[in-house]
Amino acid sequence: MKGENINIMDYESIMENIKKENGEVPNPIQVLGDLDESLVVNHMMDKKFVMSKGAIPGKYKALMLLSAAIALDSQACIMMNTKAAKKSGATVEEIMEVFALAKFAKAATTLSNAAPAFEWLLENK
Template sequence: MSEHEEVVKSIGDKMGFTPKILETLKDIDPHFVRKYNRCNEKILTDGAIEAKYKVLMALAVVASKQCEACTVSQMRSALNHGATKEEIMETMEVISITSGAPAVAACRDALKLLKD
């Protein structure tokens, strides 16, 4: 397995799924995937802050940018990292307060994952 494939596999293992963008980037420009390894090393790994909380922070950030696909990805990762419905809904409150209704609306499809 190449270094690029290992990075994609490692990120997929930690998130609980492999984001489609990583598969696409791996096919188009395998070297670009190395840049995503920072995500693997910093966000998806426990440090002074547990990975679960870093992923919830990432959820808030991508919601503030109103990226619907990103919110789904971060929600799936948060659930895979053990975030509870209560923790996610408190994060939604923070999103609402700090970024408003458009950011909450960007989470529409992501929130459907809580029903599964």
């Protein structure tokens, strides 16, 4: 059967690993686990799956995840992915450049989303 070789992770081990890697378990993960441990296990299996792919080096995956966390306004994920990027070999300069890129992307999205309002203002001066 496909996927048989994936090691099933258990909830307690996952929580210990998260705490070991990050110094703490981010509140959203803790609360989710308190409500339904299987959702945390599934989330971390998904992470393990995408991180196991080899086409993109781990450092760049960590930086991309950080950029997405910034753009999506996830404070816990920003902290977690900043730590992961640094641990994966990213320099402070690379991490700060990701912050600048994500800020620009978010600003560009804001401008794009506001375009209909701008058009309305032009028509209704």
